[in-house]
Amino acid sequence: MIVRKMNLKAKKEDMERIFHPRRLAIVGVSTDGGARGFGIGMLVGLQAMGFEGEVFPVNPKGGSYAGLNFYKKVEDIPGQIDFAIIAVAAKDVPEALEACRKKGAAGAEILSAGFSELATKEGRELEHKISEIADRGIRVVGPNCFGIYCPGSGLTLLPGPDLSRISGPVAFLSQSGGMAIDLAHKGKWMGLNFSKVVSFGNGADLREVQLLDYLTEDDETGVIGMYMEGIKDGEAFFNAIKKATKKKPVVVCKGGLSAAGQRMVVSHTASMGGSRVIWESVLRQVNAIQVQNLQELAEACLAFCFLPPKVFRRLSVIGGGGALGVTACDAAEKFGMEIPALEPVVRKNVEELLPKPGSSGANPIDVANPFVEPKILQKVLHAAAQDERVELQIIVSLLYHYKTMARMLGKPIAQVAPYRELAELLGGVVRETGKPIVAVLANPKRGVDDLDIVEMLALARAEFIKNGLPVFDDLHEAIRAIGHVNTYYEKRIKNES
Amino acid sequence: MNHNSAANIIKSALGEKRSCLSEYEAKLLLAFYGLPVTREVLVNNADELKAAARQIGYPLALKGCSSEIAHKTEQGLIHLGIQSEGEALVAFEEIRKKLAEGHGAVLVQEMVRGSRELVMGMTRDEQFGPCVMFGLGGIFTEILRDVSFRKAPLSELDAREMMREIRGNKIIDAFRGMPAADAKTLAQMLISLGRIGLDFREVKEIDLNPVIIAADKPVVVDALIVLG
Structure with a gap:
């Protein structure tokens, strides 16, 4: 020995x-x-x-x-x-x-x-x-x-x-x-x-x-x-x-x-x-x-790097697609958070901004259409943040759908998808509301046919990061990471008190 | 806490080259560390049995008590719910017969009433030394393995957290007309188990199973202390 x-x-x-x-x-x-x-x-x-x-x-x-x-x-x-x-x-x-x-x-x-x-x-x-x-x-x-x-x-x-x-x-x-x-x-x-x-x-x-x-x-x-x-x-x-x-x-x-x-x-x-x-x-x-x-x-x-040092219990989730609500609520519950229905006034304000039909201003907020303009999304997140219970917002961005639009317009997707504008506007919402926004850049299209989407999303990610927004690949992972932040600060606060 | 008395129990067992304390010895040691244990008397003959039974009062439990027996239930060495002196004498003889090959006395013990059973314990981890366990007791310990651990020494916060950490944590809350269990005492028991692990390197493992919640008070009903 x-x-x-x-x-x-x-x-x-x-x-x-x-x-x-x-x-x-x-x-x-x-x-x-x-x-x-x-x-x-x-x-x-x-x-x-x-x-x-x-x-x-x-x-x-x-x-x-x-x-x-x-x-x-x-x-x-x-x-x-x-x-x-x-x-x-x-x-x-x-x-x-x-x-x-x-x-x-x-x-x-x-x-x-x-x-x-x-x-x-x-x-x-x-x-x-x-x-x-x-x-x-x-x-x-x-x-x-x-x-x-x-x-x-x-x-x-x-x-x-x-x-x-x-x-x-x-x-x-x-x-x-x-x-x-x-x-x-x-x-x-x-x-x-x-x-x-x-x-x-x-x-x-x-x-x-x-x-x-x-x-x-x-x-x-x-x-x-x-x-x-x-x-x-x-x-x-x-x-x-x-x-x-x-x-x-x-x-x-x-x-x-x-x-x-x-x-x-x-x-x-x-x-x-x-x-x-x-x-x-x-x-x-x-x-x-x-x-x-x-x-x-x-x-x-x-x-831990991007979020302020505190516990986030109630979230708003903004995205599209029917299963979004179920997925979001399941993940939130698993990691000790909730996605409360928005207050009626807030919900009404949100719904007035959304395209009809098919959208919903409950929480999760279903924007119904992947091509909703960044300016509208900015207003939606701004409006949702007015619900006092909401401590953090998650936006599930469907930027990959812009490939369809890019094809119609005959332009590369990186020129058509408005990721830069979206990132800047959302960064502004965080500053104005004081409530952090977490971005999920989902992409089911990662094959050799869609390398242009992969590239555009890499550029988009960099823009979001530049504007202080953390980016995750999917909602479950984003909520899990927020859960880790909660676990840490909850116990630290308890230990210090 | 009476460290010297506890040390003497361990010393004498090790002197006899034993790898376990008897249940009786284990509970004495636990009591020295302030853990609530069953009232019990060790008897060697019928006269002692009768006296002990009168002292403790019916219903009673009779258990074969030897340091060579780790898991008594499987061996027919436990008789529960004894209501009279006649029953006690019959149980006493049966246990003596089973014990005949080894040696050991019979433990006369109060029957603790309570439908909530917990387990507590201590094990030594190679890396982290003595670690304390808390969980669902009785037969559910092995079936559900719903337990939590903390490294010793435990703070009160550690103890309270580990009680909350098991899936079945509602067992210590007020439930179906039963009062909430005395969490302060439970926490103190867990802290003390860690203390025993730190104080005696010779104590290798401890099992307290079941710890029964009688009304709101936890009582250690069976205890195993392994030396090594």
């Missing part, structure tokens, strides 16, 4: 140098073999991202790439470094890490694999060496990870030359590198902007607890997402996440939840307390939001 000091608290100034390094070494940059290595991949990625610090590539054989000369040894780099990216073979990692420590680096990310994940004695011992060096004064992310993404500085995950440089409130901690890069890409079009994304792999030094502690205090971070498989210290994790949720929402996707165990137990209590049940209970206890997959995590983070 390998024992080491655990849960060393990460110093804030060290973490700043790690996420915003001015002088960065990449150890293990090779242009051999078609430049497929992790080190050169990172160098290319950082350049493409416009990383703002100085980069010092290291390769024992020397060489150069894109105008940068390679240093043969870390020791040869002039002056101090802040941070290092290490991508050499596993057996050479301890030496490289130690050299970076001596160069004054506050931290290093180790992309190399070949450590405890192999479940061999050699792998574990090598990882233990990393932990020991870390304890001497350099914080380590990894090994076996994709590194750090920080839009503020331009640090990027492997292989992420095309991630957004726009900073925002979302932080993500992930044991899995794949999940980290997937969320970073997803965020770019969904409207999630990140403060910091950390793929920590095997977590030989920094892992869930220390990173949570850091993000809890990090002013750039407003919501924390996590993907975890195992944790190292349940007690420390429990305390760290409990502390975090007092300040900001934490959304957790826990992988590897097996059914109630094969353990030998006598009591009913023990037989019912399998790891899944206990995890779910513990996450509820600390007021973390539990989600089932990365998509739900992204949607929950989106709702």
